[in-house]
Amino acid sequence: MQALSPRSTTRLGQPARGLLYTALVLGSLIMLAPFLVMVVVSLWPNQAFLERRFPLEQITLANFSETFQVIPFGRYILNNAIVAVTATVLQILISSLAAFAFARLRFWGRDSLFLIYLATLMIPSQITLIPNFLIIRALGWYDSYQALIVPALFSALGTFLLRQYFKTIPLELDEAARMDGASSLRIWWQIILPQSWPVIAVLAVFSFQATWNDFLWPLVVTSSDSMRTIPIGLSYFVGQYSTAWNLLMAGSVIALLPVLIVYFVAQKTFIQGVTLTGMGGR
Amino acid sequence: MEAMSRNPAHASLRLRRLFRWRPHQQWEAYLFILPSVLGFSVFVFAALIASLGISLTDWGLVGPKAFVGLDNYRSLLRDPVFALALGNTAFYVVTIVPLQLILGLLLALALNQGLRGRETFRMIYFLPVVTTLVAGAIVFRLLLGSNGPLADAVSAVGRLIGQPLSLPDLLGSTRYSKWAVVLLTLWKNTGFTLVVYLAALQGVPQELYDAAHVDGATSWQRLRHVTVPLISPTTFFLFILQTIGAFQLFAEPFVLTRGGPAQSSLSIVQHIYDSAFRFALMGKASAIAWFLFFFIFGFTLLQNYFQRRWVHYETE
Structure with missing residues (x-):
């Protein structure tokens, strides 16, 4: 008799286990293959890929330096970092201020307003795409950091998740702080926010990932090389160098590195976030 | 509303009670929501109304807007490219959503067997979810291209079994281009479904399996009659979420095939983008965007209506 492992649903025999492992490893290889191909092709001259021969002595980093020369990748990365970091920080501040009021203050119209916020989750972003483009143009923000950052700051989902979390923090903490003369602003900053790190971390990695990888909005509101983000720069790169696979793969590796680093550092938070937002549907 | 106007004394009492309860909190609360409400007012509410207004005009971005009523909507119903984009998007929805749910569930079931290395597998399967889609799409252009590595592999298998096998040109043919988009999307998103399902499976109480086991249920019966009903709320949630996502596909076909060849992989959202910005x-x-909204909204309502037939909620 085999001991029942805590999360096992069936008592698997050795052959079944072997089969499962084989399937899972094969699946993993399929998932990883695109990354492997990307790295291999980026490390050899294009000729190596065309001939499918990758002699070790020809390994080179030249593709990376050439990629940086033909397109301003450094600038794209800088733009991405500025936009993703600023948008993430400001979005969490703005959402948490609103969530604080929704969760812990009383005011006229609170619950109806919150319902309206929730209802906006139903609206596909494509509907507001054209008006927002016009608003950005009217504000004189076309092709600027403001265009990339400001519309990303208002998140109904973020406000909702923060409000739900704030509601679980005991109200006595606020009461005690108020007795000591603390203002609401101080309670928000010194009591509620520090208590809410788990959900803030989740929102931060998600918002960072979403702004880093966003495609449609930057495509619409940027036009110059100095404002482009990595995904947009990469997609133009495909148009210009559609057969220079070594350069395209080097560019892809560069584009992926920052977000993969964030993933490996904050992996647990990512998974928690998916289950947190995923379980929101229950 | 009605009750309040009929009973003014009651209404004013409520109002007074509201204000007596820390009156300073009233205006303070409005300050807290101010930045958020300002942003929503401009970028969501005003934008919504503007979008509706623009969809009733004939406007080329410069010059005056001409009011045309519902003409945009009417002419879309006769527009062959819109019909094509709609058909393509429907294809994406009916292929991607079931495939992703089934693959995600199978992988989650496999990972839920208490195997060693579960965290590592989960990490690998989730990796494509966080990657920049454009980078993934570029590799898929290389992998699926007419003389790419996948075509090599297929002909190698052909040589091995002594039969001439060749991979059809996935990216360059009007017949298969949509499948290329489906493959890319499955690679990118299945890990998400897997992680959500895995969390749901962990929530199924072990006692139920033990009880079913004692009653002599086979593992298939346990899957069919214990697991699947218990995780049906998750299936419902993923189903809605993935369907909305499939309706909104843009970057996948846009980077992989540019919507081609001959618009064979054009999605509704790319049709919006092309119409507006090209x-x-x-x-x-704007009218296409509203059609998209009605499809998504109608679909969600429909699913919500039918969910009682197959979604099992635990009653308190």
Whole structure:
């Protein structure tokens, strides 16, 4: 008799286990293959890929330096970092201020307003795409950091998740702080926010990932090389160098590195976030 | 509303009670929500109304707007490219959503067997979810290209079994281009479904399996009658979420095939983008966006209605 492992649903025999492992490893290889191909092709001259021969002595980093020369990748990365970091920080501040009021203050119209916020989750972003483009143009923000950052700051989902979390923090903490003369602003900053790190971390990695990888909005509101983000720069790169696979793969590796680093550092938070937002549907 | 106007004394009492309860909190609360409400007012609420207004005009971005009523909507119903984009998007929805749910569930079931290395597998399967889609799409252009590595592999298998096998040109044929988009999307998103399902499976109480086991249920019966009903709320949630996502596909076909060849992989959202930002048909593009909204909204309502037939909620 085999001991029942805590999360096992069936008592698997050795052959079944072997089969499962084989399937899972094969699946993993399929998932990883695109990354492997990307790295291999980026490390050899294009000729190596065309001939499918990758002699070790020809390994080179030249593709990376050439990629940086033909397109301003450094600038794209800088733009991405500025936009993703600023948008993430400001979005969490703005959402948490609103969530604080929704969760812990009383005011006229609170619950109806919150319902309206929730209802906006139903609206596909494509509907507001054209008006927002016009608003950005009217504000004189076309092709600027403001265009990339400001519309990303208002998140109904973020406000909702923060409000739900704030509601679980005991109200006595606020009461005690108020007795000591603390203002609401101080309670928000010194009591509620520090208590809410788990959900803030989740929102931060998600918002960072979403702004880093966003495609449609930057495509619409940027036009110059100095404002482009990595995904947009990469997609133009495909148009210009559609057969220079070594350069395209080097560019892809560069584009992926920052977000993969964030993933490996904050992996647990990512998974928690998916289950947190995923379980929101229950 | 009605009750309040009929009973003014009651209404004013409520109002007074509201204000007596820390009156300073009233205006303070409005300050807290101010930045958020300002942003929503401009970028969501005003934008919504503007979008509706623009969809009723004939407007080329510069010059005056001409009010045309519902003409944009009417002419879309006769527009062959819109019909094509709609058909393609329907294809994406009916292929991607079931495949992703089934693959995600199978993988989650496999990972839920208490195997060693579960965290590592989960990490690998989730990796494509966080990657920049454009980078993934570029590798898929290389992998699926007519003389790419996948074509090599297929002909190698052909040589091995002594039969001439060749991979059809996935990216360059009007017949298969949509499948290329489906493959890319499955690679990118299945890990998400897997992680959500895995969390749901962990929530199924072990006692139920033990009880079913004692009653002599086979593992298939346990899957069919214990696991699947218990995780049906998750299936419902993923189903809605993935369907909305499939309706909104843009970057996948846009980077992989540019919507081609001959618009064979064009999605609705790319049709919006092309109409607005390539051909400056703002009214038409807005009308397509509203059609998209109605499809998504109608679909969600329909699913919500049918869910009682197959979604099992635990009653308190």
